[in-house]
Structures are given as structure tokens and as C-alpha cells.
Amino acid sequence: MKNEWPLWEVFIRGQHGMSHRHVGSLHAPDAEMAIKNARDVYTRRNEGVSIWVVEANHIAASSPSDKGPLYEPSESKVYRHPTFFDIPEEVGAM
Amino acid sequence: MYAQMVKSEATQDDPEQLAAFQARIDAGEKIEPKDWMPEGYRKTLIRQIGQHAHSEIVGQLPEGNWITRAPTLERKAILLAKVQDEAGHGLYLYCAAETLGVSRDEMTEMLLDGRMKYSSIFNYPTLNWADIGAVGWLVDGAAIMNQVPLQRTSFGPYSRAMIRVCKEESFHQRQGYDAIRKMAEGTPEQKKMAQDALNRLWYPSLMMFGPSDKDSVHSAQSMAWKIKMNTNDELRQKFVDQTVPQAEYLGLTVPDPDLKWNEERGHYDYTDPDWSEFFEVIKGNGPCNTDRLAARNKAWDDGAWVRDGLLAHAKKKAGRQHAAE
Ligand SMILES: [Fe+2]
Numbered sequence: 001m002k003n004e005w006p007l008w009e010v011f012i013r014g015q016h017g018m019s020h021r022h023v024g025s026l027h028a029p030d031a032e033m034a035i036k037n038a039r040d041v042y043t044r045r046n047e048g049v050s051i052w053v054v055e056a057n058h059i060a061a062s063s064p065s066d067k068g069p070l071y072e073p074s075e076s077k078v079y080r081h082p083t084f085f086d087i088p089e090e091v092g093a094m
Numbered sequence: 095m096y097a098q099m100v101k102s103e104a105t106q107d108d109p110e111q112l113a114a115f116q117a118r119i120d121a122g123e124k125i126e127p128k129d130w131m132p133e134g135y136r137k138t139l140i141r142q143i144g145q146h147a148h149s150e151i152v153g154q155l156p157e158g159n160w161i162t163r164a165p166t167l168e169r170k171a172i173l174l175a176k177v178q179d180e181a182g183h184g185l186y187l188y189c190a191a192e193t194l195g196v197s198r199d200e201m202t203e204m205l206l207d208g209r210m211k212y213s214s215i216f217n218y219p220t221l222n223w224a225d226i227g228a229v230g231w232l233v234d235g236a237a238i239m240n241q242v243p244l245q246r247t248s249f250g251p252y253s254r255a256m257i258r259v260c261k262e263e264s265f266h267q268r269q270g271y272d273a274i275r276k277m278a279e280g281t282p283e284q285k286k287m288a289q290d291a292l293n294r295l296w297y298p299s300l301m302m303f304g305p306s307d308k309d310s311v312h313s314a315q316s317m318a319w320k321i322k323m324n325t326n327d328e329l330r331q332k333f334v335d336q337t338v339p340q341a342e343y344l345g346l347t348v349p350d351p352d353l354k355w356n357e358e359r360g361h362y363d364y365t366d367p368d369w370s371e372f373f374e375v376i377k378g379n380g381p382c383n384t385d386r387l388a389a390r391n392k393a394w395d396d397g398a399w400v401r402d403g404l405l406a407h408a409k410k411k412a413g414r415q416h417a418a419e
Pocket residue numbers: 150179180183237259
């Protein structure tokens with residue numbers, strides 16, 4: 001509708017040094033209010049120590065129809081995983 | 095439940111696409127907002143998630159009614175936190191619905207003019223403090239029954255919202271049980287109030303699960319799409335089985351003379367609520383329908399200048415920043 005506050009996506013970093021993680025979204029008139037609202041909506045139980053907000057229409061996203069071209073190439077590259085290689089037991093942990 | 099009698103929408107889509115969609119759901123894949131989905135799936139979900147969100151918001155009214163009259167400062171702080179959680183639940187759910195292409199304001203307007211519903215339970219009054227305990231115990235208890243399986247629903251944003259909600263619900267039910275236990279173990283007058291609250295709220299709580307399966311016309315499609323995970327009667331039975339021993343512990347009597355354990359079924363036999371009352375409440379003729387909608391309309395109208403003012407301020411600030419760059 002004409003006077004709806006824009007939508008913001010909210011990212012929160014938890015206590016233990018992990019990356020910020022997307023937790024949800026909310027409406028707010030500006031970034032400052034978005035952070036204040038995110039505090040109330042998404043961190044009522046010590047869920048985080050840092051908040052990022054970004055206006056949802058500034059996020060560019062891959063499209064579901066690109067799934068094939070984007071992710072199929074990595075399916076055939078099993079050698080990227082350490083388990084591809086047999087290390088003799090005598091060598092020990094590696 | 096918080097979403098009762100959600101009408102499922104007919105779908106007119108390409109049969110091949112429909113089959114591929116159903117196969118994804120059957121394989122346990124999550125459907126995300128940008129994925130192809132049948133129009134009926136989208137519309138049914140908007141209605142269901144919207145109704146669920148509205149229930150969280152309207153559900154704040156009967157409890158908010160007692161915040162300033164809580165018997166102790168601790169109970170007041172607890173109830174305030176509980177009601178604030180419900181606001182949060184509403185917001186998580188509105189956001190999930192918005193990913194389906196409906197705006198927040200559209201949903202709000204549909205609630206305010208009666209085009210969208212909220213759970214019948216919130217059209218019953220909370221007459222005294224014992225009711226607040228009973229609401230947490232029974233109403234949140236019934237909500238949990240329905241929300242736990244919905245964590246596995248096929249629509250990604252709805253499932254994620256339910257996971258957040260479920261993390262918070264256990265506090266709601268336990269604080270309610272704790273409050274009513276205090277009364278059930280208190281003076282004879284207090285115990286009488288606890289019993290009276292159970293008497294009044296028992297059947298409305300059973301109604302939360304929606305009409306009985308034989309009258310539930312929209313279930314099959316929603317269950318195939320995994321936006322409804324159990325039938326109404328399944329959940330109602332589970333709720334009765336769970337709640338009866340909790341009432342017994344309190345020394346309270348469930349107001350159902352025909353309630354008894356059925357050894358053969360491994361469940362309690364119980365009396366269904368009066369469905370004609372349920373349909374009246376749904377139609378708008380419950381004890382508090384008018385009050386609830388009036389309160390939501392007033393909040394929306396009274397808040398308009400704040401919403402407009404903050405947006406105007408934000409635009410002005412952004413304009414100034416732009417000019418300075
Ligand atoms: Fe809730």
C-alpha cells in the first residue's frame with residue numbers, strides 16, 4: 001500500500017563468533033528504527049550480540065531456475081572432498 | 095487451531111507441473127517463495143498464515159487486559175513478556191505470508207474489515223486472574239499441539255517461523271500452568287476460581303482445533319500439500335489426552351461428565367464442543383467479537399499519524415543525505 005514502511009531483512013550474530021545469520025524480516029521507516037525493532041523482535045532471549053539490517057529490495061538473489069547451471073558443476077568434482085583420497089593407515093591421521 | 099477452517103483454493107495449473115510440485119513435497123523438499131507453486135497453494139497459504147498471524151495479534155487483547163492488574167510485580171513482568179512474545183509471533187508470521195506476494199497493510203485491512211479471520215478462542219473474555227492462568231495452560235497448550243507438527247510444513251518461510259514460535263511457546267504454557275496451580279493450591283475461593291476458569295475455557299479450547307473431521311471439507315488438499323499436518327480430531331484427541339492428567343494433578347475437574355479413559359483405544363473418550371456455538375462465534379456472534387475488532391481498528395487508526403510521521407521523517411532525512419553527497 002502507499003504508505004507502508006519498507007521491508008528490511010535482519011541478520012544476527014550470536015554469542016560464539018559465528019557469522020551473521022539471516023533470522024527474518026520486519027518493517028521499519030529507516031535503518032535506525034529497523035535495528036531497534038530487530039532488537040525487540042529477534043533478540044528477546046539473548047540470541048545475538050550484533051545486528052545487521054538491509055532493505056529487502058537491495059538484495060539480489062539467484063533464481064531457482066538457475067539451479068542447474070549454478071550448482072551442478074560442483075556435483076562432479078568429488079576430488080574436492082578429503083574423503084576422495086585414500087591415505088595409508090601407517091601414515092597416521094591426516 | 096490458530097487457523098481454523100482455512101478454505102483451500104482450487105488450482106488450475108498444468109497437470110505436469112502440478113505432479114512435479116507434488117513430488118517435491120512428497121520428497122520432503124521445502125518450497126521457497128521464488129519457486130513455482132500452484133496458485134491454490136499460494137492462496138491457501140496466505141489465508142492460513144494470515145489467519146495464524148492475526149490470531150497472535152488479537153490474542154494479545156484478552157491477556158493484555160490483565161497486565162496492569164496482575165497480582166504481583168513478578169506475574170506482571172512475566173505476563174508482559176508473554177504478551178510481547180505473541181506480538182513477535184504475529185510479526186514472524188506476517189513476514190512469512192508477505193513472501194507470497196501479499197502486503198502487510200493488505201492483510202491488516204482484511205483483518206480490520208472482517209474479510210480475514212482469527213481464532214475463535216480470542217472471542218471469549220478473560221474475566222479474572224484465574225482465566226490468565228487457564229489461557230496459558232489451555233490455549234497455548236492447544237496452540238503448541240498444532241504448531242509443533244507445522245515446523246515440518248512444506249513452505250520454507252512458514253516452517254522457519256514455526257520453529258521460532260515453538261521455541262518460545264513452552265514458556266507460555268508453563269507460566270500459565272504455574273499461575274493456575276498457585277490458585278488451585280490456594281484458598282478455597284481461589285481454587286473455586288481456578289475450577290470456574292477451566293469450566294468456561296475447556297470447550298472453547300477444544301474448538302480451537304476446528305470442526306470435527308467429518309465436517310472438515312478443506313483438509314485433504316491441505317494435507318497433501320503439507321500445510322496441514324494432522325486432522326482436527328487427531329490433534330484434539332492428543333490435546334485431551336495430554337491435558338486431563340494435568341487437570342487431575344491440580345485437583346480440578348474437566349467439565350465433561352462423559353470423559354473417561356478408553357483402555358481399548360488408549361485414549362480418553364470425551365464430549366465434542368457445541369458446534370453450533372463454534373459456528374456462531376466464527377460468524378461474528380461470540381461474546382467479544384465486536385470488542386476485539388473495535389480494539390484493533392482503534393489501534394490502527396490511532397497509530398496512523400505515527401506511521402505516516404516516521405515515514406515522512408525518514409524520507410526527509412534520506413533526501414537531505416542525498417543532497418549532501
Ligand atoms: Fe503465539
